[in-house]
Amino acid sequence: MERVPHRFSRNHWFRRFGSTLAALACTAGGTGSATVATAATTADVNLLKNPGFESGLAGWTCSGDSGTTVASPVRSGTAALKATPAGADNATCSQTVAVRPGSSYTLSAWVQGAYVHLGASGTGTTDVSTWTPGAGDWQRLTTAFTTGTNTTSVTVRLHGWYGQPAYVADDVALTGPGGGDPGEPVPAAPGGLTAGAVTASSVALSWNPVPGATGYTVYRDGTADRSVTGASATVTGLAPATSYRFEVTATNAAGASPRSAAVTATTAAGSGGGPDVPRHAVTGYWQNFDNGATVQKIADVPRQYDIIAVAFAEATAVPGAVTFALDPALKYGEAQFKADIAAKQAAGTSVVLSVGGERGTVRVNDAASAANFADSIHALMQKYGFNGVDIDLENGIDPTYMTQALRALSAKAGSKLVITMAPQTIDMQSTSAGYFRTALNIKDILTVVNTQFYNSGSMNGCDGKVYAQGSVDFLTALACIQLEGGLAPSQVGLGLPASPRGAGSGHVAPSVVNAALDCLTRGTGCGTFRPAKAYPGLRGAMTWSTNWDAANGNAWSNTVGPHVHGLP
Template sequence: MASTGAMASTGVTAPASAADEPNLARNPGFESGLADWTCSGDSGTAVGSPVHGGSAALRATPTGQDRARCAQTVPVRPDSDYTLSAWVRGSYVYLGASGTGTTDVATWTPSATDWQRLTTGFRTGPATTSVTIHTQGWYGQPAYLADDVLLTGPGGGPGPGPQVPAAPGGLTVGAVTDTSVALSWRAVSGATGYHVYRDGTKVTAVGGTSATVTGLSPATSYRFQVTAVNAAGESAPSSAVTATTSGTDPGPGPGPVPRHAVTGYWQNFDNGATVQKLSDVSSQYDIIAVAFADATATPGAVTFALDSAGLGGYTVDRFKADIRAKRAAGTSVIISVGGERGTVRVDSAAAAANFADSVHALMREYGFDGVDIDLENGLNSTYMTQALRALSAKAGPGLVITMAPQTIDMQSTSNEYFRTALNIRDILTVVNTQYYNSGSMNGCDGKVYSQGSVDFLTALACIQLEGGLAPSQVGLGLPASPRAAGSGYVSPAVVTRALDCLARGTGCGSFKPPRTYPGLRGAMTWSTNWDASNGNAWSNTVGPHVHGLP
């Protein structure tokens, strides 16, 4: 933040006679609120105190992602000199002009505990007919104040051209359904379109004075605002209205995941295992991961479509009701992304944002408690970390995040999956590594172990337990039956021995962990459907054992 680079003033000043010319800035003292000014991120407001002159001043608040830039475009003449000044208060306050056609300029103060005047100047280029003047703060700094902006020099041509439109008025709620809200508002002079915001996030753009916002959750309250836009920019937001969708309240969440938990994947398809409704899933499962969300044409974004036909006519309404019932009984229901054939890729900042937005939308639509990352065809730790942190910010502290990496993905802390898990340790629920379909692998002692044994499970889990994850973030992932995986099935008795070895130090094979991990989270299986095909033998054995760990 100490480096200002191009933000330094050029030191160019206008002739002294310019001071006698009229002020070209419109609403320079903010006496008319934010009229003629546009502030990024809804960051600005007019306040009555403190002020430098008149009865109002600008107060703008930066955030971690926004510098609270408040600007207006002013008509000017080519090849002319101008002086720009303003009175400011605050830390790291900037005043500048852009679009000059020569050198854009800015000046700043690192700390103005009282009103301080900033002044800079510029010369317009041979074809310049307008410039944009602005104030701004700096990322994450406190709010700053600005007042009495003064731009002097030769006046511009016949007019300033398009002006930023006023905020729309008369925003009204119309028809409301389980998943949609209709809105309407009054037309704004000079506007060429309108942006609709839900809870502060832009959700649609329209050309007229009405819109229907869809994809909402039943029995949920939403806050809506509208802005007007044209070539000059976007207006301040309208007054907010609140609407509550109809339908049944999804009910309270299940609360925190238990200290020791059993995770099971529920199949949204028929592959020969028992076809289940969510209501059929054994109560031994503390987390049910719905498999799977699918990729869309938008990079990073996912969607979910219930396979009603393949599941014997299981309707979306019944599915949602079953989610509510499971949650009311204390079970977390999450959406799993990926799978063996999944093609979701989160490999850019835009894809990360799309992933977070789309998963959060599914959570709101269906009532999911979180997300499971089961990307078996590659994962970028940088952007998946961004995506999951963005989702956490949207969903809040109750978000459940699980991961199901393949065995090879957790052999080293330098692997992308392992790095992602370590990057989000503060919000991660559990990593249930798939200890199957993998052949022989190294344990934490450097020795090679073959899958299908207590030693394989304990020596490989030790890598995570000693590699930076908390015991509560480590789970053992196994198939529920011999048909559930190509290789690596072990009897439930082997799973319980491995759990005891890690948590209690008993039941171990030749490998002895360096310590015990009584906080070990538990176990996972693919899948609840294959478990049901085998008479729920896996969950009836492993479930009570997990819940009885120290």
């Protein structure tokens, strides 16, 4: 969140250097743009393991945890690869395959995205690659090579390009004569899948062992959740009172079996009933500083807001620890501040302390800083009466230790703790990103993720297509990533600026927010993107900020608030 009206856009780099990137991509090696291969003969065998990513990433290695599997878009089957370049990492996903010396091979893959590359190295002759500058729909890349006289293995690689959005790939194939010992056959599908003990956040599963299997992959609602070696697993990180569908595949060196018959299980309601947040909620950030928006007291925030996030807690000299003090410029006494918080809570509104913002420097990156974070937040909750914490760290997040910190805080604060998040759009493009991983790690105690759908430029939606910021399609297609990526609908909210002055870009009329909410919850009011299903449990919407809303006559809360509270 911004402390000044405008900020540097993440797309600024691409606008300045996009033409240079395109020129570099043309020299990145290989055969240029994609071509169409001739059909494989019936004698050809696909030598790749898990070529359609039906068994998650089994058999594949992705650099920097850049890869994951998604249920949409897929070309065939139920899964595809999605990999996200970040920093100096171009999201390379590879597999090494046994081949025969002096033999001919054809390599192909179906892809979506910009500057997607496919190639093979270690061929013993000339390494090959091919690429596409942009594929809005499924496009086939193909190339061919002949192995050297002593070559017994090659490495197949897919990768994107620096600074580009995620790419998607499916149905990768390396056809030609197999190398080495063919080994044992692919195992049969597991039988006897049964759901056992359930809690508010976990389900225990068991199944019959499969002869020849060396491991198993558990699928939750169609997406690979975890891999185990035995014939049982406990799936954790689930939302209370939620129904889930589970399947299992058996794996060995030859590949993965078909999926088992599915079993469904519903988690328990959870102790204490969870936070006192309405089914559909409006979140607003309250500014503890004056940047030109209306200066408010907590008591001034309209009743339409169900969660008020006080912005911001500040870092201290102790790693991970934070502190909070009212800005003297507001002329707001501490006693009155506490009384106003208590009054809001008595009226049914939760008030949380937000950590971070655009200039936040809080770092939680080891066990000590995680403990310091939890201790300091809990102390501030006790001092001021906050209901919980909001994570708005815009300069990176360590999912391991932030998870540890939030679980420690939960243990101190109890089941009524409210945990919200406000990641930037790019932070929720992939389940492998730190913010997304943190959200999934604490799914059983997480209240809502209100992604900032602004200050981002164009981004990929869950269908792999690029959508322009500031439209119904942008909001719905990007929220779909979270809804299909593992978060419960009740944990997904749409974050927008309250006025054009509240952000550098991405403001939309409140009517557009309402249309996106209707599209996601009812299947009406959609643009060109239409979700595969409705999500009536969607939590709601968030705005930056209540102060900018007030400066604009409270037009945002007066329009979006009643609409959120009237959702199904």
